[in-house]
Amino acid sequence: MAPNPTTPITTDNKAFSLSHRKNIRDNEKFKAEHLAKIATVTGVPDWDFEFQGDAAKFNEEICGDYKDRFGEILFGQNSYLSNVADLLERCMKDDMTKEAFVDAVKAKKVAFRPDQGAEGYFRLSIEDGIFVVTVPPSNFWTNISDISYYRDLDKML
DSSP states (O other): OOOOOEEOOSTTOTTSOHHHHHHHHHHHHHHHHHHHHHHHHHTOOOOEEEEESOHHHHHHHSOGGGTTOHHHHHHSTTSHHHHHHHHHHHHTTSHHHHHHHHHHOTTOEEEEEEOTTOOSSOEEEEETTEEEEEEOGGGTTSSGGGGGGOOOHHHHO
8 A cells, every 4th residue: 555645743834723733732742652652562662653644634624623633632641642552552461462563563653544435433454564543534533542442453463
């Protein structure tokens, strides 16, 4: 599968409003905490997070209450990334799962990808060495805690 273009979710991305950039700034510390947790539970340092797709366009597609809140929703305290970190903390307790996951996710990266054609609340996959969370815009930030309880990680490995 060809890689998706990525959009930096950063405070200097002028495609976002000032309030949106402030929301990103105010949640950067949590992103660092979640990535550090993933590094700790996998035993592999230097993890990264990326947004795959056109973030400005996606921000316009989502429901009004969630606009301009990417920092909070993607990597804040109770976010997509926090739930991925919780999932990995739970699953990496098994050494065989940990070894298989580290071997499969060579890029040391978690990606968020909006997809209009995705079904359900989210889909987790490993693509080109990246752990990908795919979400349809209509279900953005819906039932995200289900990620931490996901039972089929072993089937991806």
